[in-house]
Amino acid sequence: xxxxxxxxxxxxxxxxxxxxxxxxxxxxxxxxxxxxxxxxxxxxxxxxxxxxxxxxxxxxxxxxxxxxxxxxxxxxxxxxxxxxxxxxxxxxxxxxxxxxxxxxxxxxxxxxxxxxxxxxxxxxxxxxxxx
Amino acid sequence: xxxxxxxxxxxxxxxxxxxxxxxxxxxxxxxxxxxxxxxxxxxxxxxxxxxxxxxxxxxxxxxxxxxxxxxxxxxxxxxxxxxxxxxxxxxxxxxxxxxxxxxxxxxxxxxxxxxxxxxxxxxxxxxxxxxxxxxxxxxxxxxxxxxxxxxxxxxxxxxxxxxxxxxxxxxxxxxxxxxxxxxxxxxxxxxxxxxxxxxxxxxxxxxxxxxxxxxxxxxxxxxxxxxxxxxxxxxxxxxxxxxxxxxxxxxxxxxxxxxxxxxxxxxxxxxxxxxxxxxxxxxxxxxxxxxxxxxxxxxxxxxxxxxxxxxxxxxxxxxxxxxxxxxxxxxxxxxxxxxxxxxxxxxxxxxxxxxxxxxxxxxxxxxxxx
Numbered sequence: 001x002x003x004x005x006x007x008x009x010x011x012x013x014x015x016x017x018x019x020x021x022x023x024x025x026x027x028x029x030x031x032x033x034x035x036x037x038x039x040x041x042x043x044x045x046x047x048x049x050x051x052x053x054x055x056x057x058x059x060x061x062x063x064x065x066x067x068x069x070x071x072x073x074x075x076x077x078x079x080x081x082x083x084x085x086x087x088x089x090x091x092x093x094x095x096x097x098x099x100x101x102x103x104x105x106x107x108x109x110x111x112x113x114x115x116x117x118x119x120x121x122x123x124x125x126x127x128x129x130x131x
Numbered sequence: 132x133x134x135x136x137x138x139x140x141x142x143x144x145x146x147x148x149x150x151x152x153x154x155x156x157x158x159x160x161x162x163x164x165x166x167x168x169x170x171x172x173x174x175x176x177x178x179x180x181x182x183x184x185x186x187x188x189x190x191x192x193x194x195x196x197x198x199x200x201x202x203x204x205x206x207x208x209x210x211x212x213x214x215x216x217x218x219x220x221x222x223x224x225x226x227x228x229x230x231x232x233x234x235x236x237x238x239x240x241x242x243x244x245x246x247x248x249x250x251x252x253x254x255x256x257x258x259x260x261x262x263x264x265x266x267x268x269x270x271x272x273x274x275x276x277x278x279x280x281x282x283x284x285x286x287x288x289x290x291x292x293x294x295x296x297x298x299x300x301x302x303x304x305x306x307x308x309x310x311x312x313x314x315x316x317x318x319x320x321x322x323x324x325x326x327x328x329x330x331x332x333x334x335x336x337x338x339x340x341x342x343x344x345x346x347x348x349x350x351x352x353x354x355x356x357x358x359x360x361x362x363x364x365x366x367x368x369x370x371x372x373x374x375x376x377x378x379x380x381x382x383x384x385x386x387x388x389x390x391x392x393x394x395x396x397x398x399x400x401x402x403x404x405x406x407x408x409x410x411x412x413x414x415x416x417x418x419x420x421x422x423x424x425x426x427x428x429x430x431x432x433x434x435x436x437x438x439x440x441x442x443x444x445x446x447x448x449x450x451x452x453x454x455x456x457x458x459x460x461x462x463x464x465x466x467x468x469x470x471x472x473x474x475x476x477x478x479x480x481x482x483x484x485x486x487x488x489x490x491x492x493x494x495x496x497x498x499x500x501x
Contacts, residue, residue, distance in 0.1 A: 031153075034363065035170040037453040038429055056482065058431045060169045060367060060453050063482065089168065 005093065006109055007118035008069040009126075010051075013093065016109055021070060023054070024097040025088065028122055033059045036088040039081040042066075042099040046074045050108050054099060057088070070108040072101035141186035142279040142338030143345055150349075150359050158253040160187040162362055169363035173455045176327055176368055177499075179356030180285030182348060183326075183365055189255030190275040190335055191248040191262070193237075197269030198246055202237060205265060205404055207387055209397035213239035213246075218305040219322050222395055224261060225405025229386035229412060233258050234377055234395075236324060238307045247320055249280075249335065251377045265404075279341035282324075283348055283357070284331035284368075286500045291352035292332060295344070299323065299332050304501065313340025326365065328372030328499030370461060371454050372501075373423055373493025379434060379449040380421055380463055388412055389465065391421045421449070422471040423493040424479065426460035428486040432479050438466050439478040439485060446470065448479065456496045462488075 005013040011029035014021045025033070042055035048068035055066050055077075077099045081087055088096035103109070113121060138161035141147075148154075152163035162184060165172060175181050193202060203210045208222025220239075224232040233254040239246045250258045259274045266272060283292060289300040298308055299321040307322040319336025334344055349357065366376070375381050380390055387396050388409055396409060426432060431453045438446030446466025454461045462479065470477065473492045478485040 034165060035168050035455075037431060058453070060363060060431075060455070061164075062433070063431070086170075 005115055006069065006112035007115065007121075008067065008112055009121070010067045012067060012069045014069045014109065014112065016103065016106075019102050019106075020075070020100055021072065021103050021109070022097050022100045023066070023069060024092055025066065026118065027092050030089050030092045030096070033057070033061065033064055033088075035060045036085040039078075039085045039088070039098065041077040041079065041082065042074045044074055044077065048072060048074065048101070054101075057085070057098075066098055068101065069112055070101075070103055071105050072103045074099055074101045076100040139187075141184050142277070142342055143184045143186055143281065146342060146345060147184060147359060152359070152361060155362070157187065157362055160252060162187060163359070165361040165363045166359055169361070169367060170455045172358060172360035172364035173367050175356060175358040176285045176329060176360060176364060177456060178286065179358070180283060180287040180291055180331070180352055181327070181358055181360035181364065182345065182352070183282040183284065183360050184280075185282055185333065186279040186341070187252030188280055189250040189252060189258060190278045190280070191250060191259060192273040192275055193246040193248060193262070193270060194244060194273075195270045196244055197267055198244055199239070201265070201267055201270045202246055202248070203400065204402065205262070206235065206237065207396040207403060207405070208237075209400040210237065210239065210246075211400070213237065214241045217307070218303075219307050219324055223381070223387050223392070224258065225387070225403070225408075226383060227404055227408065229388075229405045229408030230383035231377075231381045231385060231387060231390065232261055232383060234375070234381055236322070238320065238322060240309065247335070249333075253378055277338050278335065279338045280333060280335040281341060281345055282326065282331060282333045283352075284325045284327040284329045285357075286329060287352070287355040287357070288329065288331035291348060291355055291357055294351045295347050296321070313337070313343050319344070326374055327368040328374075328494060328496060328501055329368075330500040366450075367452050367455055370450055370452050370463070371456055371494065371496035372499060373463065373495060375421070375463070376450060385421075385465070386412055389417055389420055417468050419446075419465045420468045420471050421463055422446070422466050423491050423495065424462050424464065424477055424488045425457070425491050425495065426462075426479065426486055426488045428488070429460075430479075430481040430484075430486045431460045432462040432481055432486075432488075436462065436464075437480045438464050438470075438488075439480070440466075440470050440475070446477075454495055456498075460486075460488075461495045
């Protein structure tokens with residue numbers, strides 16, 4: 001299921017398959033966000049640049065922006081999250097994916113962190129500034 | 132306050148850390164926000180029982196031959212009830228303007244002329260200063276140090292207490308006892324109070340006694356589903372039953388009447404600080420009142436979310452959350468008195484969008500054990 005994930009400092013992951021990237025939030029992020037209760041479905045066809053807000057989610061605790069880790073056009077949303085937003089907490093890397101996009105600049109993927117780098121980043125303390 | 136070392140720690144900190152608590156800064160205290168999940172802890176309390184650290188709350192002893200009169204004049208509740216019925220008395224400490232300094236519980240032992248007052252952690256210093264400013268001869272005020280406390284709440288709370296301690300579970304709601312026990316040669320207070328809308332009790336005492344009791348209850352309650360809970364669940368639980376929180380619904384800029392808590396003002400008791408201001412407000416009529424609303428559309432209202440009625444702005448949310456029991460957004464807000472009719476349609480602004488809502492009569496959640 002999980003091929004290599006790349007991570008943004010804002011705690012989204014992206015898994016790339018050809019031109020398509022699937023995006024969700026990291027296990028660390030879902031723990032910080034706590035119980036997700038609503039996920040706004042991203043707009044299909046929306047063009048986003050890396051770092052743009054793609055959509056938002058609400059947990060019991062607060063509202064959070066979900067940023068596009070790379071530039072592209074949103075092609076799909078995970079509609080299962082409408083009835084079961086808790087999938088993000090239960091399965092952040094698989095069933096809890098949030099949206100997919102067609103990547104416009106594949107080179108941007110290489111600027112993201114690998115999983116190993118991301119785990120180091122979490123330990124660095126810098127991570128807390130990016131929630 | 133930039134580092135965790137500046138935060139005050141509850142005596143229950145270590146035992147909670149062992150249970151997997153995740154801590155946050157709560158008014159200068161490092162307290163658990165959650166263990167596993169706010170919703171899990173919330174449901175555990177509604178269905179079985181939850182254990183909540185409340186060591187940050189202020190514990191004040193007021194003693195002396197004049198202590199009764201001293202307290203009676205400073206609170207909106209009637210202290211006579213603590214003697215007549217053996218119950219804890221809830222009330223507001225008011226400014227002469229009617230503004231709320233704090234909401235408190237006070238428990239009295241007649242023979243000993245001793246009164247035990249429990250106040251909010253965020254207002255403790257202010258409360259003590261207010262008490263000391265008004266103190267007369269024949270009264271001693273002690274702001275107790277190195278104290279701790281916890282609440283056990285939920286439909287199974289009383290049977291778990293019974294398995295651990297005699298007496299408390301059999302008491303009526305709001306009653307209290309000073310009990311011998313916990314650490315050797317120590318006493319503690321057991322009060323049939325809480326902040327969740329469920330049966331249960333709150334215990335206050337020395338750090339070592341409260342740690343001992345916490346561990347005993349955890350052990351005896353595990354089989355019944357007792358779980359330690361954080362501040363996150365404490366907030367969703369109290370909001371589902373419409374209980375106010377100091378600093379949100381209750382402030383020095385709002386009166387007991389505006390907070391829709393006239394039940395906490397005992398007009399028959401005689402004079403008290405702020406009475407004149409409340410009488411005047413009652414005579415002239417309120418402009419705004421605290422109302423409760425449920426979202427009929429999607430979203431989660433938060434503190435500060437503005438209210439609209441027929442397109443006109445007029446209210447502001449003081450507390451809002453997602454109700455795990457009702458599976459919808461709920462909020463408390465100050466708004467024009469004329470808006471406070473159950474069923475009235477409102478709109479709440481969330482992320483720049485107006486989401487439909489309706490006024491309801493609290494509690495939002497009506498199936499609690501109380």
